[in-house]
Amino acid sequence: MSDRANPNNGIMPPEPPDSLLDALRRMLQPLIRLLIARGISFPLLSGLLKGIYVDAAQRYFAPKEGRITDSRISVMTGVHRKDVRRLREAPQQVLQPPRVATLGARMIGVWTGDPRYQDDRGRPRPLERAEFEQLALVISRDVHPRTLLDEWCRRGMLEVVEADGRVHLCREAYVPSDDADDLAYFFGRNLHDHVAAAGENLLGGRPPHLEQAVYYPRLTAQSIAELQQFARQRATAVLHELNQEILTRIESDRNSPEATHRFCFGVYSYTDDAAGGGKQ
Numbered sequence: 001m002s003d004r005a006n007p008n009n010g011i012m013p014p015e016p017p018d019s020l021l022d023a024l025r026r027m028l029q030p031l032i033r034l035l036i037a038r039g040i041s042f043p044l045l046s047g048l049l050k051g052i053y054v055d056a057a058q059r060y061f062a063p064k065e066g067r068i069t070d071s072r073i074s075v076m077t078g079v080h081r082k083d084v085r086r087l088r089e090a091p092q093q094v095l096q097p098p099r100v101a102t103l104g105a106r107m108i109g110v111w112t113g114d115p116r117y118q119d120d121r122g123r124p125r126p127l128e129r130a131e132f133e134q135l136a137l138v139i140s141r142d143v144h145p146r147t148l149l150d151e152w153c154r155r156g157m158l159e160v161v162e163a164d165g166r167v168h169l170c171r172e173a174y175v176p177s178d179d180a181d182d183l184a185y186f187f188g189r190n191l192h193d194h195v196a197a198a199g200e201n202l203l204g205g206r207p208p209h210l211e212q213a214v215y216y217p218r219l220t221a222q223s224i225a226e227l228q229q230f231a232r233q234r235a236t237a238v239l240h241e242l243n244q245e246i247l248t249r250i251e252s253d254r255n256s257p258e259a260t261h262r263f264c265f266g267v268y269s270y271t272d273d274a275a276g277g278g279k280q
Contacts (some may be wrong), residue, residue, distance in 0.1 A: 020202075027195075053077040054087045101182040103148065104157055105174035107139050112172050113243040126166040173236060210265075215275060224271050235267040260280040 035045060057076050058145065062068040070088065074081040085168060111117045111124045119125040127135065136145035152158040159168045197209035219227070242265055253259040 032122060050079050050083055051090075053079055054084055058088070066155050090202070099143075101174075101185060103143065104152060104155070105137065105249065107148070107170070107244050110138060110168055110175050112240055113247045124169045124172065126161070126164070128166055128167045132167040141220050145228065173239065190266055194266065211230070228271070229268055231267075231269045235269075239265075239267070 006167050011025060030099055054073055054077065057073045059277050070081050070084045073084045073088075077084075079087075099242060111127075115122075117124060121184070132149065133145040136143075140148070149158065149160070153160065157169070157174075159170050160166070166179055194211070197211045201208045201211055246263065264266070
């Protein structure tokens with residue numbers, strides 16, 4: 001690989017291929033649509049991107065030994081050196097995920113994957129209040145179980161049935177509510193991992209990450225509805241099975257000093273009307 005093609009050398013970066021620019025335009029279309037709809041203008045995005053470029057250069061292209069210089073980052077990213085210095089000296093913002101949302105996702109994951117909370121068919125069973133409190137303490141010891149119960153009932157994730165006083169799980173997957181913070185958090189987290197996997201594959205990472213999809217045009221609205229239902233049912237089954245396997249691995253890896261890695265697996269479906277102007 002030549003110096004020109006290697007960002008680590010801090011020399012003039014290579015000209016990007018047209019195929020990558022075309023892919024970038026395609027990928028950014030739905031994102032820009034969202035930004036415009038939510039009032040995020042180009043100047044605001046441009047300022048945000050400067051910081052992200054500088055952070056990425058420091059994070060992924062710094063030399064193995066020593067500190068990457070402002071001038072080197074400026075050459076690599078195209079961000080003016082004065083802006084690079086300012087951004088590097090600015091306090092780093094630590095983003096905290098919505099606590100109730102992340103705890104809710106974990107609660108559902110444990111309830112649907114841990115045999116202690118399942119019936120004979122492997123389905124999540126209603127829990128006595130004492131059992132639910134035990135589960136809540138597994139999820140978090142910083143929030144009182146009653147507080148979690150009240151909030152999750154308010155969000156429609158749980159229900160306390162008066163007839164027997166037991167706590168019932170209403171959802172077997174965490175679906176963010178209309179709360180903007182919840183929706184934005186999972187939007188960013190899920191798309192980050194998807195783009196990261198595809199990006200590393202594009203850069204030649206080995207072994208490649210799983211990143212596949214099926215594409216078919218010329219379908220009726222009825223077929224689309226049936227396919228969406230079929231896909232949702234099969235995806236839910238796969239996610240439940242994988243969730244159980246992950247919980248088993250977490251238990252076996254609990255005391256290992258090598259347990260420093262993160263795993264994510266997701267599925268999605270999308271449809272539009274190509275005849276009506278949708279992008280295929």
